[in-house]
Amino acid sequence: MKRYLLTRVGQALVVLWAAYTATFLILNLLPSNPVALRLSGANVQIQDLTPAQLAQIEAQYGLNKPVIEQYFSMLWNALHLNFGQSTSLSLPVSTVLAQRLPTTATLAAFAVVFMLILGFGVAYLAAWVQWRPAKIVLSRVPAIGVSVPSFWVGLLLIQVFSFDLGWFPSTGSNGLSSYVLPAVSMALPAGAVLAQVLTSSFEKVLREPYIATAKAKGLSRATIQFRHALRNAALPTLTLLGLLIATAVTGAVIAETVFSISGVGRLAQQAVLSQDVPVVQAIVLVAAVLFVTVNLIVDLLYPLLDPRIAYIPKVV
DSSP states (O other): OHHHHHHHHHHHHHHHHHHHHHHHHHHHSSSSOHHHHHHHTTTOOGGGSOHHHHHHHHHHTTTTSOHHHHHHHHHHHHHTTOOOBOTTTOSBHHHHHHHHHHHHHHHHHHHHHHHHHHHHHHHHHHHHOOOHHHHHHHHHHHHHHHHSOHHHHHHHHIIIIIIISOOSOSSSOOSGGGGHHHHHHHHHHHHHHHHHHHHHHHHHHTTSHHHHHHHHTTOOHHHIIIIIIHHHHHTTHHHHHHHHHHHHHHTHHHHHHHTTOOSHHHHHHHHHHTTOHHHHHHHHHHHHHHHHHHHHHHHHHHHHHOGGGGOOOOOO
16 A cells, blocks of 8 residues: 555656646747747837846846756746746736635635536436436436536526526625536536446446345345445546546636636636736646646545555566
8 A cells, every 4th residue: 555655646746747847848939039928918028128128037037047947946946836926917926826726726616516416416316216217317417518618507607597596696706605606617517527427337336246136135225326336336437536626626717707706717817818927837837736636636545445456566
């Protein structure tokens, strides 16, 4: 188990380093002047600068150093949570992220809860009901959720539940009720995929011989499905669950834009439009940390459900 844990943690660190390196290379390979990119958010034209001013700005951002030195300097600063200065907001990037992260974290928590309720709820009901028409409908519902665009769902939710019924706020992040609609729009596609995979897993598991043995022992359907089938049906979906949780959270870019929520997702959209390179690089790194952390947790949960997974045979 210790070896398994160290292997997974080591892989997570390699992925984080690769994500940071890829982001650095892409941003430095853009067909434009790096100084002009950083000044675009401040509405300053590079041609209006004197050579002395240009040299001063290059020194300020460390652009007067060789690329390899810039890479290691920025990597060292990132390890200390120093992502530089936002060119469009004139604030340290770490300060901007600290202001926006709590909002996005709250929204993400709501989205993950709704995703789990939708995914497991639909799949469990599809396996529970015996009436064939209802079973067919429940098995087809997730396909609708996958095919509907998130932004359209968000606009529909605003129209129905905000304007028509007045149950929830249409924009902003004032109070927990304002997170419900954007969280639902984020959770619907991911929850639908989870429901599809889990429904298929339930169908396969319920045909296993040990399920027939449990029925022969006189166990109730509720006991069989919850204590025996659910655990084994959930195992193949764990890897997918980790990806879906991270995808649902990164869907905050669309949800926060549609619902006018000042979180990291909307910050990413604004940073890309204003070509705010330090903010873009920091957000990509934060998203990579989220993906790696969620999938690392999922990897560590595997041995709890099936101890055989933690066994790594020795090479002779």
